[in-house]
Amino acid sequence: MSSTSPVRGSFRPAALAQKTARDLTFPAERWNGPSQPMDDEARRASARRLPHDDTLQPEARLAGLLLLLYAQWPAAISRLTVDHIEETDGAVRIHLGAVPVEFPAPVADLALQQIAVRRSHAVLARTDSPRLLPGGRPGRPISAWDVGERLRKLGIRLAEARSTALSQLATELPAAVLARTLGIDITVAVKWQRAAAGDRGAYAADVARRTQPNGAR
Template identity: 75%
Template structure:
């Protein structure tokens, strides 16, 4: 069964001109959310083996089959944790920022670990982070943490005489923190990774059209559509409402 699951996944990767080495989290989620996909859970054993052998990288929670939320989402706990990370300065800045990227923007540890200082964009009026194709404006307290981390990393790069500007560096010089190590740091903050990300995605899917969700969070459009359907967002009505408000807007 596990062997067949591995073959199904490898065949799909080949059809997409991908390999285990080039496969990224959004590719894997795209495969998992296909209606035709078989043996999702069993394929997780193969993916974990590939990660252990360093054949694959930057993947996390590969063995979860997603059919929409299976239980009530604890959004109160999510916001309580977010408030703690925003205000508790006894927690390291990098851990606070990483936790908030998961809590607020549904980013996997694998995606967080690959961010560089270049993903943070500062202008006179705003601070943005580029998680997908479109940069997201960070709210004030989160923006401050992001700028603190960028400043610390750039100062370290100068002192260490290195051009490594990973936002979350690892133990090896010039390398980012691994997805596994990032996940462990977030767990130590009391964050249940998969459930927290599901809660964040569910909430975001009620507020954003799937196309914007995909472009801003860096997830595949098919995954965004699944979450929007689960959240029952009526974006046809939303578009009509925006169009109506635009027509009624006074001329400048």
């Protein structure tokens, strides 16, 4: 995978037989399918920009990528700790569900940078498992509202970005894998897969109509 494009090929679950999830998973969340307009070009542009834009805070950039690439809602991002990310055999993986997901190179670098900062903070604050992202107030864990505000300041439309990411992932992965890697309910994963298939079918039909010669039936 090219280090300049974290979008293409960025969702790589570890082998299903690899039992490394330990106790780092979240309860499955019930999402009801796409409810917002979707703009994949905008999502891809933001995902290409965030790993390399040093004018932005690293933790905000990482949070943005977790939403744009892995459809993680602010509430889930706010609960992540440094222990949800592991580096083994040269690969950096995050546990969002039962099966870890491997980060592409630019996102992995950003994640490792954030872990180093947060572990240093943990030593000073004498805490064993620091949140991956710092809270808005000293001594307080980050809240879902804080995460959402940081993402909005990056110009990310939360519901639209999540819907777009989930739709794309649903075209690439079987529903069971999608559920296990993202930590969502299997019935919801199936709904997303069906919705994504419907979108592809409607798009193909529209292209076919527009490319037919005038008068063709």
